[in-house]
Amino acid sequence: MKFWINKDAFTMIGLLLTLLLTVSVVQVDAQEASEHPPDASELAKQTQNPVASLISVPFQFNFNSGGGLGDGTFFNLNFQPVIPFRLNDEWNMIARTIVPVISLPGPQGLRFSGIADIQEQIFISPAKSGRLIWGLGPIVSIPAATTAPAQTGSWAAGPTFVALTMPGHWVLGALVNNVWTFADSGDSTEVNQFLLQPFVNYNFGKGWAISTGPGITANWDAPDGQKWTVPMGIGIGRTLVFDKRPMTLAVQYYHNVEHPDNVAANQVRFQITLLYPKK
Numbered sequence: 001m002k003f004w005i006n007k008d009a010f011t012m013i014g015l016l017l018t019l020l021l022t023v024s025v026v027q028v029d030a031q032e033a034s035e036h037p038p039d040a041s042e043l044a045k046q047t048q049n050p051v052a053s054l055i056s057v058p059f060q061f062n063f064n065s066g067g068g069l070g071d072g073t074f075f076n077l078n079f080q081p082v083i084p085f086r087l088n089d090e091w092n093m094i095a096r097t098i099v100p101v102i103s104l105p106g107p108q109g110l111r112f113s114g115i116a117d118i119q120e121q122i123f124i125s126p127a128k129s130g131r132l133i134w135g136l137g138p139i140v141s142i143p144a145a146t147t148a149p150a151q152t153g154s155w156a157a158g159p160t161f162v163a164l165t166m167p168g169h170w171v172l173g174a175l176v177n178n179v180w181t182f183a184d185s186g187d188s189t190e191v192n193q194f195l196l197q198p199f200v201n202y203n204f205g206k207g208w209a210i211s212t213g214p215g216i217t218a219n220w221d222a223p224d225g226q227k228w229t230v231p232m233g234i235g236i237g238r239t240l241v242f243d244k245r246p247m248t249l250a251v252q253y254y255h256n257v258e259h260p261d262n263v264a265a266n267q268v269r270f271q272i273t274l275l276y277p278k279k
Contacts (some may be wrong), residue, residue, distance in 0.1 A: 067265030072105030
């Protein structure tokens with residue numbers, strides 16, 4: 001298996017790995033000095049719950065290579081803040097925005113960089129959940145792309161649903177949605193996109209967790225044999241407090257066992273999530 005990362009991507013990986021390793025071993029004075037320090041293990045489980053009452057600001061760095069990209073690298077930074085709102089004593093609303101910043105390889109060494117279409121996800125979830133935690137709502141795709149290869153020109157929407165349970169050290173669940181074009185300029189790309197993201201997390205203390213959350217997608221309008229992207233992989237992360245700021249640092253690797261001809265075969269993911277727990 002050939003996996004290639006250009007010089008700039010390699011530098012970014014080195015910096016993020018250094019940050020992960022350095023911060024993980026530091027004894028944080030701010031946590032010791034705090035009168036009520038946040039529990040890292042409990043925070044870790046909250047970050048793994050898409051409908052938790054926790055404000056989080058993830059920065060997800062994805063480096064995609066191999067497969068249809070050959071020796072090229074497709075870089076994707078997802079900025080995806082999650083903000084919960086209390087509607088009343090029985091229901092919460094969780095707003096999750098996904099802003100993709102991308103850099104695509106082009107012909108003759110050119111690259112196309114900019115923003116791809118933005119997604120807004122809204123979940124309505126019970127304020128008090130039992131063993132089964134769930135959220136249901138709409139997802140809207142906004143045609144905000146600024147670089148030509150990513151432009152669809154289509155407004156798309158559909159339902160999104162998440163369900164999970166958290167027995168002991170585990171967080172187990174799945175997120176599913178589908179979006180369809182409901183408005184476009186007439187000659188724009190039609191969108192009919194499916195996502196299934198099962199997630200499995202095992203928390204083994206002091207904020208450390210092993211996790212997998214492959215995003216299985218299908219483009220229903222693609223030809224037979226080109227519809228599905230099916231990744232498999234695993235990663236590790238840690239939730240901690242650094243300079244009084246709770247955060248999660250994680251690294252994951254996925255290999256697409258099934259993918260369209262023009263899609264990458266490998267993905268290395270680094271994620272930094274700033275956390276804002278309720279006081």
